[in-house]
Structure formats: C-alpha cells, structure tokens
Amino acid sequence: MSNTGPSGSTTAVRDEFFDAFADCRRRTVLRVVYQRSPDELEKDELARHLAAVTMDKRPAEMTDDDYRGALVDVHHRLVPSLTDAGLLEPVDDETIVLGDHPAFDDALLEGIVSARHDADDATLDAVFRALAADRRRTILSILAEEDRPLETETLARRVAAREAETTEREVARERVDEVATAFVHVHGPMLADASLVDYDAEAGRVADADHPVVDPEWIRPGDAAATATDKSVTVERHVDDAAPTTHQLIYRAQPRSP
Numbered sequence: 001m002s003n004t005g006p007s008g009s010t011t012a013v014r015d016e017f018f019d020a021f022a023d024c025r026r027r028t029v030l031r032v033v034y035q036r037s038p039d040e041l042e043k044d045e046l047a048r049h050l051a052a053v054t055m056d057k058r059p060a061e062m063t064d065d066d067y068r069g070a071l072v073d074v075h076h077r078l079v080p081s082l083t084d085a086g087l088l089e090p091v092d093d094e095t096i097v098l099g100d101h102p103a104f105d106d107a108l109l110e111g112i113v114s115a116r117h118d119a120d121d122a123t124l125d126a127v128f129r130a131l132a133a134d135r136r137r138t139i140l141s142i143l144a145e146e147d148r149p150l151e152t153e154t155l156a157r158r159v160a161a162r163e164a165e166t167t168e169r170e171v172a173r174e175r176v177d178e179v180a181t182a183f184v185h186v187h188g189p190m191l192a193d194a195s196l197v198d199y200d201a202e203a204g205r206v207a208d209a210d211h212p213v214v215d216p217e218w219i220r221p222g223d224a225a226a227t228a229t230d231k232s233v234t235v236e237r238h239v240d241d242a243a244p245t246t247h248q249l250i251y252r253a254q255p256r257s258p
C-alpha cells in the first residue's frame with residue numbers, strides 16, 4: 001500500500017506529519033472521522049462533534065457561537081492541515097473521509113487516534129511537537145544508539161556529521177559549535193520538556209529517556225539520497241521483515257510518476 005504525501009523530501013513529509021499530530025484539536029478531528037470511517041463525514045457535523053468534545057458539553061447545551069467557532073476552525077485550520085499531511089481526504093467542499101495513510105496501520109498511532117492510550121493531551125502535544133523537526137529526530141536517533149549519556153559537544157559533533165553526511169573527524173568546528181548552541185537554547189529544552197531526553201544542562205550531558213509513546217521507527221534516519229530531491233514524493237509503508245507481526249512506519253521517498 002502506498003500513499004502520496006505532500007511535495008518535498010522525506011524530511012518535509014515527516015515534519016508535516018508529526019506537526020499535524022501535535023495539536024489535541026486536530027487529534028480530536030481525526031478521532032471523530034476515524035470512528036465514522038469508512039463512511040464520509042460532513043464538516044458541519046464534524047464541527048458539532050468537535051465543539052461538544054472540546055467544551056465538554058452535551059450537544060443540546062451548545063450555543064450557536066460554540067458551533068460557529070468550531071466550524072471556522074474545522075474549515076480554515078484543522079481539516080486543511082490534516083489534509084495536507086494526507087491524514088484526511090476531501091470528498092467535496094463540505095465532506096471528508098479518512099485518508100489512506102500508513103499511520104493508521106501503526107499500532108501506537110492508531111491507539112492515539114482512537115484514544116486507546118494513557119497519555120494526556122498536553123503530553124502528546126509536547127511529544128509530537130518535539131518530533132516535528134528533523135534535527136530533533138536525529139538527536140533522538142543518535143541517543144537511542146547509546147547506553148550512556150553523551151556530552152553535549154559529542155552529541156553536537158555526531159549530529160553535525162550526520163546532517164553533512166560526513167565523518168565526525170571531517171565536520172567543521174564552526175558547524176559543531178552552531179549545532180551545540182542550537183541544542184542548548186532550543187532543541188535540548190524542548191526535548192527535555194517533552195520527557196524525550198534526560199538533559200543535565202549544568203553538567204552538559206544528555207541521554208535518551210526511552211519515552212513509551214515514541215516508536216523507534218519514527219526517528220529512524222530517512223533515505224539521504226531521497227531527501228536531497230525537491231520532487232514530489234510517494235510515502236510507502238513497509239512491514240519490517242524482522243518483526244512481521246508489527247506495523248512499523250518506514251518512510252521511503254520516491255519520485256512520483258508524472
């Protein structure tokens with residue numbers, strides 16, 4: 001099974017996908033549509049469900065303002081971002097259906113969409129927001145390979161080398177310093193706030209926190225050759241031969257046929 005993703009590289013596809021999940025209202029929309037699947041759902045009805053769920057009201061208690069606010073959000077923010085990520089598909093201007101996306105075959109993501117999980121919305125928002133950047137996924141991938149904390153500079157050198165597709169010995173000192181500064185001021189705190197890493201800023205050490213929400217496949221490096229192209233890509237789901245009973249997401253970018 002394949003799914004055509006947004007234009008751009010594998011990296012861009014992953015960024016947009018995880019960003020789509022990094023909002024509890026978007027996840028609520030997905031859940032409502034998922035529960036209705038495979039039937040189509042009108043945006044008007046979706047807005048009423050969304051307003052009732054997010055305001056914790058019975059439908060009869062909702063005001064016209066509650067409904068109108070949710071309808072605007074559905075039309076202009078929530079559905080467009082989920083459609084761009086391939087998670088929803090428009091049937092016409094007023095109706096949507098669940099997208100044919102490999103995410104729904106991933107056990108962890110399917111559990112999140114169907115609300116069969118223990119994590120609260122704030123935790124999920126933070127986790128997926130942190131995952132929605134290639135450098136942070138690279139950081140997590142490197143840390144996952146270690147069984148001990150890494151010095152911040154060591155981590156920065158490995159990240160810089162992987163991004164440049166070169167060896168640690170050959171990566172420029174200026175580049176390492178740039179990556180280290182970005183980690184200290186941006187990526188480290190965000191990953192720590194999401195409980196994805198254990199970060200001791202004072203000691204300058206960081207370690208993988210092995211978060212239960214994150215599947216190792218989500219942070220696996222993409223195809224470097226594919227990410228270099230600016231062509232549209234097709235996102236294919238492949239079942240890992242080493243674990244055929246699991247549905248793990250392995251994204252591989254391929255040029256789309258004209």
